[in-house]
Amino acid sequence: MQRTDAVLIEATRLMHWFPGWAQSIALVLGCFAVVLPLHQIAYRFLTRAFQGRSLFWRSLVGRTQGPTRLGLIIVAVGAASAIAPVSREVRVLVNHTLLVGLVALAGWCCSIAIHISTVIYLRRFKLDAEDNLLARKHFTQMRILERAAVTLVALVTLAICLMTFEPVRQYGVSLLASAGAAGLILGLAMQPVLSNLVAGIQIAITQPIKIEDAVIVENEWGWVEEINSTYVVVRLWDWRRLVVPLTYFIQKPFQNWTREGSSLIGSVFLYVDHTTPIAAMRTKLAEIAAQSSLWDRKVVNLQVSDMRENVIEVRMLVSARNASQAWDLRCEVREKMVGFLQTELPGALPRLRTEWLRTERDPAPRSDVRALAS
Structure with a gap:
């Protein structure tokens, strides 16, 4: 017992030979040397303890390894500052900084928990599915709510950190209580963000x-x-x-185009001659749609939608599973129908007709005109 007391007395005497800043650095390094192995052991224990728990807790333990390590270091440094040979002002400054760090770490952990909850909830939905309306609905809701929640956590964390500073806390209270011109200017400045x-x-x-x-x-x-x-x-x-x-x-x-469902009806307009056989075009359209992998086997139709002086307007309707396939199917139908008219029904293409009528007052055609006509 006497030997132990002698060792402690000797260590105390040696410590007095070092300046205060060197002793403080030694204490901080000692905190790191003690906390890091303890955190590693505790992390392994928690990983095994939550092995059979839900995916949320297992993911939370895995994603918060860094924040918890920093939290333990902050606590250890705070405990070391209590016995470090520093002035009261330095000790207060260090403790205040560590408090702000703990609040920021708490907000960080809350944001991680919100993100993990969102990812786990959205795992049951697949955006690459053929009918992904329900998945897109849930993805939109959860992503927006996640960002709103993270923003709220960040604002609350920032507010708590600022409230630890006495001058800022008094200014904030007076600003909120006044509700005068400063509050009006702040509200107008924040209007785009809030809206x-x-x-x-x-x-x-x-x-x-x-x-x-x-x-x-x-x-x-x-x-x-x-x-x-x-x-x-x-x-x-x-x-x-x-x-x-x-x-x-x-x-x-x-x-x-896809608010209630991903399926769409695409329209293709062609302008053809009045003598075009519409029944043949309708049969060809059904054949083109049946041979295309883009058609969803729901809608195929051809109608004469308008008639003008020189042409008639033909509207063809085909349906597809989504907007991209509907666009490609429209281009395919237009291309193949024009090719069909060119090869099978060339007379169906738009034409301009001119009729020459000869009256008794018209002079007889000259010889050169007859030669050109022949």
Whole structure:
């Protein structure tokens, strides 16, 4: 016992030979040396303990390995600061910084838990399925709600961190209590952001658009690729990206081709001569559709939709499983029907007719005109 006391006394005497900053660094390094192995052992224990639990808990343990390690280091450094030979001002500053770090880590863990819950919920739905209406509906709702929840967590975390600073807390309280010109200016400045956030919640509930919807926006046709917190990314047919604010889809009209289902009816218009046999064209259209892998075997129809002075308008309708296949099927029908008219019914192509009538007052044709006519 006396030998142990002597060792402690000697170690205390040696510590006095080192300056305060060196002792503090040694304590921090000692915290790292102790906490990291302990965290590794605890992480292995938790991994085995949650092995038979649900996928959410197993994923949460796996994804929060880094934040929990930082959290243990912060706690250990906070405990070391209590015995470190530093001034009171330095100790208060270190403890305040560690508190802000713990709050940020808590918000980080909440965001990870929200993301894991969203991914697990969406695993039951497949966007690459042929009929993916239900999947697109749930993907849209969960992605928007996830971003809204993460934004809310970030705002709450930031608010708690700022409330730990005395000057900022007093300023915030006075600003909220005054509700004067400063509050009005702040509200006007935040109006675009808040309106887009509210529009995002409205889109998640009412769903005028969904992920991978085929839409026409600003006379551009494409697919909804992303729905973010404040804007929507539309992937156009030529691989360009059209970025539109969320409020656009609440305040302005647009076309949604796949809101209730992915199947679409495509129309093809041709202009042919009045003498064209419509029955032969109708038979050929049914043959073209039956031979195409793009047709969904639902709608095929041909009608004379209009008649003009020199031509008649023929409208052909064919259905497909989605917007992309409907476009390709329309091009295929148009190409093959024009080829059919060129080879089988050349007289059906549009023509201009001119009739010459000779009266008694007209002079007899001259010899050179007769030669040209012959």
